[in-house]
Amino acid sequence: MISITSGKGGVGKTSLAVNLALAFSPEYKVLLVDADLGLANVDIMLSLMPKYTVRHVLLEGRSIREAVVDSGYGFDVLPAASGVSELAQPDSDMKEVLELGLRHLAEQYDLVFFDTGAGISPVVLWFNCLAQWSLVVFTPEPTSITDAYALMKVLYRDYGQKNFLLVANQATEKEGEQYFAHLERVIGHYLGLSPIYLGAVPKDLAVERSIRAQRPLLAETRESKAARAILALAERLKELFNLQEKSLAV
Numbered sequence: 001m002i003s004i005t006s007g008k009g010g011v012g013k014t015s016l017a018v019n020l021a022l023a024f025s026p027e028y029k030v031l032l033v034d035a036d037l038g039l040a041n042v043d044i045m046l047s048l049m050p051k052y053t054v055r056h057v058l059l060e061g062r063s064i065r066e067a068v069v070d071s072g073y074g075f076d077v078l079p080a081a082s083g084v085s086e087l088a089q090p091d092s093d094m095k096e097v098l099e100l101g102l103r104h105l106a107e108q109y110d111l112v113f114f115d116t117g118a119g120i121s122p123v124v125l126w127f128n129c130l131a132q133w134s135l136v137v138f139t140p141e142p143t144s145i146t147d148a149y150a151l152m153k154v155l156y157r158d159y160g161q162k163n164f165l166l167v168a169n170q171a172t173e174k175e176g177e178q179y180f181a182h183l184e185r186v187i188g189h190y191l192g193l194s195p196i197y198l199g200a201v202p203k204d205l206a207v208e209r210s211i212r213a214q215r216p217l218l219a220e221t222r223e224s225k226a227a228r229a230i231l232a233l234a235e236r237l238k239e240l241f242n243l244q245e246k247s248l249a250v
């Protein structure tokens with residue numbers, strides 16, 4: 001399980017999550033979980049109209065399997081609910097149901113991605129701890145970089161998460177490397193950890209167009225700058241985890 005997460009909002013998590021899920025499909029069996037439980041985004045980006053969502057699982061006793069839908073792009077989605085405040089901060093009973101359900105579901109997949117909300121709210125931290133890896137997205141904005149560091153600090157200090165992957169979004173290769181080098185120094189110095197850099201995704205109008213069309217970028221084009229960068233990130237992840245072993249789902 002890999003959580004796709006960020007300190008600052010609006011940096012491109014959901015867009016990256018949807019496209020990474022597609023990049024691995026259908027070669028790998030992928031589940032994308034909309035982990036922004038009360039403010040769903042994944043279904044909108046994919047133009048899905050799910051019958052059941054995590055709301056039916058947590059508040060109405062449906063099984064988690066009933067809520068899983070085919071994205072239409074070769075991977076499955078566990079949709080979240082939109083505008084359901086009870087789900088913004090699930091209580092411990094809900095978290096137990098969710099954790100058991102997700103661990104059980106994960107056995108049927110090679111890879112599970114969580115698209116979390118932004119920030120350091122308890123539910124974001126919880127999803128990050130459930131995942132073996134936290135993939136932290138940042139942009140070249142100073143606030144996004146300090147917030148990315150703050151998130152990793154809390155995740156490590158309070159929850160023991162040590163496995164960080166970093167992606168620079170809306171950044172040139174040079175910017176990505178420069179800001180990663182900065183984060184790597186700070187994280188090494190203050191936390192004693194070595195995050196892994198996956199690469200940068202450039203700012204690309206094709207991303208905005210695909211979001212407006214409610215279709216993943218990689219379903220529209222594999223040739224645009226951002227599409228090529230996302231495919232390269234997926235290759236890097238495969239190498240990193242030697243995914244032939246298919247070891248990341250559980």
Ligand SMILES: Nc1ncnc2c1ncn2[C@@H]1O[C@H](COP(=O)(O)OP(=O)(O)OP(=O)(O)O)[C@@H](O)[C@H]1O
Binds near residue numbers: 010012118203
């Ligand atoms: N590589 C990119 N090039 C151009 N625009 C981008 C890129 N990545 C993201 N965006 C823009 O940023 C916006 C926010 O993206 P997205 O919804 O994926 O962010 P998010 O981190 O999931 O936000 P939230 O924190 O609200 O969940 C998109 O609507 C899109 O217009």
Ligand SMILES: [Mg+2]
Binds near residue numbers: 015036115117
């Ligand atoms: Mg999002």
